[in-house]
Amino acid sequence: MTSQTLKTPDPDQIRRAPKVLLHDHLDGGLRPGTVVDLARASGYDALPESEPDALGRWFREAADSGSLERYLETFAHTCAVMQTRDALFRVAAECAEDLAADGVVYAEIRYAPEQHLEGGLSLEEVVEAVNEGFREGERRAREDGNRIRVGALLTAMRHAARSLEIAELANRYRDLGVVGFDIAGAEAGFPPTRHLDAFEYLKRENNHFTIHAGEAFGLPSIWQALQWCGADRLGHGVRIIDDIQVAADGEVKLGRLASYVRDKRIPLELCPTSNLQTGAAASYAEHPIGLLRKLHFRATVNTDNRLMSGTGMSTEFERLVETFHYTLDDMQWFTVNAMKSAFIPFDERLAMINDVIKPGYAELKSEWLFRDPAAGPAVTSGSTGAVS
Ligand SMILES: O=c1[nH]cnc2c1ncn2[C@@H]1O[C@H](CO)[C@@H](O)[C@H]1O
Numbered sequence: 001m002t003s004q005t006l007k008t009p010d011p012d013q014i015r016r017a018p019k020v021l022l023h024d025h026l027d028g029g030l031r032p033g034t035v036v037d038l039a040r041a042s043g044y045d046a047l048p049e050s051e052p053d054a055l056g057r058w059f060r061e062a063a064d065s066g067s068l069e070r071y072l073e074t075f076a077h078t079c080a081v082m083q084t085r086d087a088l089f090r091v092a093a094e095c096a097e098d099l100a101a102d103g104v105v106y107a108e109i110r111y112a113p114e115q116h117l118e119g120g121l122s123l124e125e126v127v128e129a130v131n132e133g134f135r136e137g138e139r140r141a142r143e144d145g146n147r148i149r150v151g152a153l154l155t156a157m158r159h160a161a162r163s164l165e166i167a168e169l170a171n172r173y174r175d176l177g178v179v180g181f182d183i184a185g186a187e188a189g190f191p192p193t194r195h196l197d198a199f200e201y202l203k204r205e206n207n208h209f210t211i212h213a214g215e216a217f218g219l220p221s222i223w224q225a226l227q228w229c230g231a232d233r234l235g236h237g238v239r240i241i242d243d244i245q246v247a248a249d250g251e252v253k254l255g256r257l258a259s260y261v262r263d264k265r266i267p268l269e270l271c272p273t274s275n276l277q278t279g280a281a282a283s284y285a286e287h288p289i290g291l292l293r294k295l296h297f298r299a300t301v302n303t304d305n306r307l308m309s310g311t312g313m314s315t316e317f318e319r320l321v322e323t324f325h326y327t328l329d330d331m332q333w334f335t336v337n338a339m340k341s342a343f344i345p346f347d348e349r350l351a352m353i354n355d356v357i358k359p360g361y362a363e364l365k366s367e368w369l370f371r372d373p374a375a376g377p378a379v380t381s382g383s384t385g386a387v388s
């Protein structure tokens with residue numbers, strides 16, 4: 001290892017580093033200007049602001065409530081303008097384009113088809129419009145010299161009763177752009193076991209699913225998601241920290257559930273900024289991701305809702321780099337964790353890791369060797385030579 005390996009990456013390196021995103025809501029990632037355009041086109045007159053910058057600020061502030069329930073109220077506006085084929089296509093295309101421009105090479109984007117039927121579309125038409133939008137976004141990204149692959153996750157809302165139907169839909173569109181299933185929405189009062197039939201169906205079909213659990217509600221929710229429902233991954237899962245004790249002398253003790261999650265390499269789809277907004281964590285410094293990374297949980301970094309959190313993958317990593325002094329090696333570790341945990345076939349995950357992610361980080365890590373000497377010293381910290 002050289003001293004350069006210890007240096008934290010700058011924002012430009014973070015943006016150029018290949019990143020993998022497993023937890024991002026389509027209806028939580030619209031461009032503010034697109035919300036304004038689509039509202040105008042559809043005659044939706046309930047937007048709280050009519051100018052894109054002000055609207056973007058409104059979403060961030062409204063979502064900054066400290067409560068998941070109030071955070072979720074903001075989705076009424078985005079869902080309202082996503083009720084036609086053209087709107088869904090546009091939002092999906094821009095989503096893929098924006099992620100690619102931010103250095104994301106692989107993304108699984110989720111949304112709840114049942115929330116997009118008010119304009120008369122069928123569930124199938126919703127899925128097809130979004131899939132076509134993703135393909136268009138991938139194409140535009142290629143034109144811009146970026147590479148991204150996007151898969152869809154179909155979400156069922158946990159307060160509703162359509163989960164089996166949505167699970168069947170996910171299964172029907174398997175290999176046609178949909179890579180898995182999820183449940184989302186308010187957690188307290190809506191345990192995942194209400195949707196057991198959907199999960200059992202997907203298991204019988206050898207299909208994949210993740211469950212939002214351990215965000216607004218703690219260990220019982222995580223336990224149910226894993227041991228009753230059989231989730232492949234945990235959406236957030238951040239409250240697994242409640243089952244980890246750190247003594248004053250630094251000794252760490254994992255409870256049975258935390259041990260299970262770590263031993264079984266259950267992926268945690270952590271979303272730091274979103275957690276600060278809903279009150280699941282008090283600050284970046286206190287966010288459990290720091291400890292979970294040290295303890296080698298299968299931790300991944302995600303955006304959740306780029307519009308409501310005013311964030312992106314690079315922004316999330318910037319905050320983590322500032323807070324925990326992560327290096328490119330740490331970034332690569334989170335990224336490989338995410339790619340290993342994706343719902344696409346094993347050989348494709350492996351190729352993404354070996355042929356895209358690792359070479360991408362190697363390239364970034366090698367840049368200092370070829371820099372212009374006139375540009376100043378090669379490293380700014382730990383610059384005394386090899387350390388191991
Ligand atoms: O962090 C979250 N926790 C739980 N549910 C969420 C979160 N973010 C978004 N949604 C919910 O998922 C739906 C489909 O995308 C959104 O409409 C929102 O209600």
Ligand SMILES: [Zn+2]
Nearest residue numbers: 025212235304
């Ligand atoms: Zn979410």
